[in-house]
Amino acid sequence: MKRITIRDVSERAGVSTAAVSYVLNGREGKVSSETVAKVRKAVEDLNYIPDFSARSLANNKSKLIGVVIPQTEDRKQLLLQNPFYSELICGIEARLRQSGFHMILSGVEKGEGYLDTSMQRNLDGAIITGIYQESFYEDLKKVRMPIVLVDSYVYDSHFHVVGIDDELGGYLATRHFIENGHTNIALVTGLIRKDGVVEKRFLGYKRALKEAGLFYNPDHVFEHSVTYEYGQEAARLIATKYPEITAVFATSDLMAMGVMQGVRDEGKEVPEHISVIGFDDISVARMCTPPLTTIKQDAIAKGIMAAERLLAAIENPDAEHSENLMVMPLSLIERNTVRKLP
Amino acid sequence: MKRITIRDVSERAGVSTAAVSYVLNGREGKVSSETVAKVRKAVEDLNYIPDFSARSLANNKSKLIGVVIPQTEDRKQLLLQNPFYSELICGIEARLRQSGFHMILSGVEKGEGYLDTSMQRNLDGAIITGIYQESFYEDLKKVRMPIVLVDSYVYDSHFHVVGIDDELGGYLATRHFIENGHTNIALVTGLIRKDGVVEKRFLGYKRALKEAGLFYNPDHVFEHSVTYEYGQEAARLIATKYPEITAVFATSDLMAMGVMQGVRDEGKEVPEHISVIGFDDISVARMCTPPLTTIKQDAIAKGIMAAERLLAAIENPDAEHSENLMVMPLSLIERNTVRKLP
DNA sequence: CGCATAAGGTTAAACGCTTAAACTAAATTC
DNA sequence: GAATTTAGTTTAAGCGTTTAACCTTATGCG
Numbered sequence: 001m002k003r004i005t006i007r008d009v010s011e012r013a014g015v016s017t018a019a020v021s022y023v024l025n026g027r028e029g030k031v032s033s034e035t036v037a038k039v040r041k042a043v044e045d046l047n048y049i050p051d052f053s054a055r056s057l058a059n060n061k062s063k064l065i066g067v068v069i070p071q072t073e074d075r076k077q078l079l080l081q082n083p084f085y086s087e088l089i090c091g092i093e094a095r096l097r098q099s100g101f102h103m104i105l106s107g108v109e110k111g112e113g114y115l116d117t118s119m120q121r122n123l124d125g126a127i128i129t130g131i132y133q134e135s136f137y138e139d140l141k142k143v144r145m146p147i148v149l150v151d152s153y154v155y156d157s158h159f160h161v162v163g164i165d166d167e168l169g170g171y172l173a174t175r176h177f178i179e180n181g182h183t184n185i186a187l188v189t190g191l192i193r194k195d196g197v198v199e200k201r202f203l204g205y206k207r208a209l210k211e212a213g214l215f216y217n218p219d220h221v222f223e224h225s226v227t228y229e230y231g232q233e234a235a236r237l238i239a240t241k242y243p244e245i246t247a248v249f250a251t252s253d254l255m256a257m258g259v260m261q262g263v264r265d266e267g268k269e270v271p272e273h274i275s276v277i278g279f280d281d282i283s284v285a286r287m288c289t290p291p292l293t294t295i296k297q298d299a300i301a302k303g304i305m306a307a308e309r310l311l312a313a314i315e316n317p318d319a320e321h322s323e324n325l326m327v328m329p330l331s332l333i334e335r336n337t338v339r340k341l342p
Numbered sequence: 343m344k345r346i347t348i349r350d351v352s353e354r355a356g357v358s359t360a361a362v363s364y365v366l367n368g369r370e371g372k373v374s375s376e377t378v379a380k381v382r383k384a385v386e387d388l389n390y391i392p393d394f395s396a397r398s399l400a401n402n403k404s405k406l407i408g409v410v411i412p413q414t415e416d417r418k419q420l421l422l423q424n425p426f427y428s429e430l431i432c433g434i435e436a437r438l439r440q441s442g443f444h445m446i447l448s449g450v451e452k453g454e455g456y457l458d459t460s461m462q463r464n465l466d467g468a469i470i471t472g473i474y475q476e477s478f479y480e481d482l483k484k485v486r487m488p489i490v491l492v493d494s495y496v497y498d499s500h501f502h503v504v505g506i507d508d509e510l511g512g513y514l515a516t517r518h519f520i521e522n523g524h525t526n527i528a529l530v531t532g533l534i535r536k537d538g539v540v541e542k543r544f545l546g547y548k549r550a551l552k553e554a555g556l557f558y559n560p561d562h563v564f565e566h567s568v569t570y571e572y573g574q575e576a577a578r579l580i581a582t583k584y585p586e587i588t589a590v591f592a593t594s595d596l597m598a599m600g601v602m603q604g605v606r607d608e609g610k611e612v613p614e615h616i617s618v619i620g621f622d623d624i625s626v627a628r629m630c631t632p633p634l635t636t637i638k639q640d641a642i643a644k645g646i647m648a649a650e651r652l653l654a655a656i657e658n659p660d661a662e663h664s665e666n667l668m669v670m671p672l673s674l675i676e677r678n679t680v681r682k683l684p
Numbered sequence: 685c686g687c688a689t690a691a692g693g694t695t696a697a698a699c700g701c702t703t704a705a706a707c708t709a710a711a712t713t714c
Numbered sequence: 715g716a717a718t719t720t721a722g723t724t725t726a727a728g729c730g731t732t733t734a735a736c737c738t739t740a741t742g743c744g
Contacts, residue, residue: 005700016724021702049461053398054700057729077432086422094419097448105447106439119391228629257629287570287599289631347730358694363732396730399699
């Protein structure tokens with residue numbers, strides 16, 4: 001079964017392939033309404049579907065967007081375990097599809113850049129989530145497609161950025177503890193990397209402490225990986241070795257849930273013995289017991305926004321460098337994991 | 343900045359483009375080791391990266407796999423909220439990348455087939471998860487690429503299938519309740535669609551009841567959508583209007599967690615008043631309180647297997663129709679949501 | 685030595701599309 | 715009525731690969 005080509009369509013419609021191409025691409029004024037009708041009919045009759053490879057080869061547009069998300073520690077799998085990323089992807093995909101784009105979702109190999117993929121596939125743009133080593137961004141700058149960074153503080157005129165005010169998030173969470181009488185507040189977090197979101201949340205945490213005249217104790221920050229398991233481990237440590245700590249700010253809900261379990265593992269209770277605040281407000285946050293107090297951000301909206309920004313930049317490549325930073329809203333959601341100290 | 347083409351490489355190496363193409367594609371015996379060396383060097387020097395569009399146009403291979411997953415009720419977003427799908431995707435992506443393939447992840451538009459995408463992009467294959475209306479599969483059969491169906495009982499020589507023994511899963515869960523003295527066991531489930539997985543789980547549920555000489559009561563099956571919210575709603579209904587029910591088998595962990603919440607909403611406890619068993623063993627199942635007893639399947643492994651099958655079929659298109667059905671293992675994981683009745 | 689064969693290389697025709705440039709015919713201008 | 719413009723259409727040259735077919739030499743063999 002041979003493929004139906006633009007030539008077949010042109011023959012059936014009795015016009016040239018150029019004419020067909022023009023009507024398919026809606027070139028205004030290039031073609032009479034009569035021809036449009038003939039071509040439409042032929043396309044319909046033959047059930048013609050254009051070949052995007054050929055199109056891409058001819059005009060250098062692929063209608064393909066690269067989306068990269070972080071990988072697990074072992075570097076083998078995508079970090080989709082974290083529902084935050086799932087929701088982000090949902091938003092991105094929905095918006096891209098709406099505009100006829102497809103998404104190539106992938107992780108990125110250890111050390112490798114993303115240049116290969118972007119060149120091979122002639123990507124029209126990319127959305128990069130998470131934070132990577134510097135060389136990765138250097139590579140990215142060399143490529144001439146628009147790029148949107150999500151959750152990154154790597155500012156550069158080459159990149160559009162969509163994020164939230166992470167510093168504020170960290171501040172709000174910590175201040176909430178303080179308002180409830182807590183003075184020994186631990187931070188449980190993934191690796192604090194330069195220009196990453198947790199660095200800012202950490203800064204907000206410190207600002208709130210300072211503002212309240214509290215001593216910042218480095219021993220109270222537990223830094224490792226963004227996993228449920230590490231949250232659990234850290235909480236066990238806290239429950240057994242740090243009796244002074246009454247509150248834990250986890251920089252991701254996933255970790256916060258681990259913390260809650262770890263606390264219980266040691267025979268203590270949340271929030272009776274230890275209060276917890278998370279970050280993200282992933283959907284399970286309201287489902288767990290007790291429901292988790294957390295800093296809410298809308299991951300789906302973030303994804304949609306990232307896609308929107310990218311599409312706009314593709315449409316209009318001469319980006320005005322003014323508004324290429326987008327900050328989405330965030331808020332503290334009070335549920336039941338913070339105890340008011342007497 | 344012009345693109346480096348195979349022609350540039352051939353000129354620098356002092357050979358023809360054909361020679362370059364041969365070494366790039368590892369055509370054995372077509373080329374001397376001397377030429378191989380020269381070409382390798384030139385590729386390295388110029389940092390040449392082939393254009394997959396051109397390649398696809400020339401040899402009809404795209405190294406692109408379509409992956410489709412179900413969408414939410416409102417038909418706008420991917421069903422990635424359900425961690426089961428996230429994990430599946432992780433497995434698929436990891437395996438595909440390992441073999442140099444990329445994945446186009448998408449939902450499929452209301453009513454639309456998948457033919458368009460597959461033709462436009464010249465897909466080398468597709469992995470379809472979930473269950474769709476019949477016309478969708480009819481379309482799929484017309485396309486000449488290998489297709490792997492995950493979680494579907496649509497058998498057809500055109501399709502490879504990877505799944506689990508859902509009937510057995512339903513049976514095991516139900517029997518576990520019965521062994522613990524329960525006799526009024528509700529089923530909370532998403533839409534029971536022909537050839538879908540829940541249909542089989544439902545069958546297993548009925549078989550276990552029958553085997554134990556228990557009456558199957560249609561009023562005890564609560565069928566709607568695969569969401570936390572519906573689980574919650576059903577549980578509230580059960581807790582208030584069906585006092586005889588002591589156990590709930592939810593056909594997905596997400597729903598089971600909703601059930602647990604719904605039970606609590608009505609001032610009752612799991613498992614003291616109502617026992618619960620879920621399905622999938624998503625990672626949060628062990629994290630929730632109390633940890634959920636469930637039917638475990640390994641979603642990541644399932645994804646890897648699906649990808650593996652597809653790759654094999656692509657390698658070797660003359661598929662022997664014997665082994666195109668793959669059944670993955672499953673087991674009951676006892677945690678703390680089932681109470682032993684006196 | 686003459687000829688078949690093999691090994692290694694090249695040429696050039698696809699693949700299916702876009703688009704600048706050329707062309708044609710009709711309409712407008714002076 | 716010739717010259718110019720306009721609108722609509724076609725021609726044909728790419729885009730960057732692959733690969734069948736062809737062309738050289740060198741090798742082996744009777």
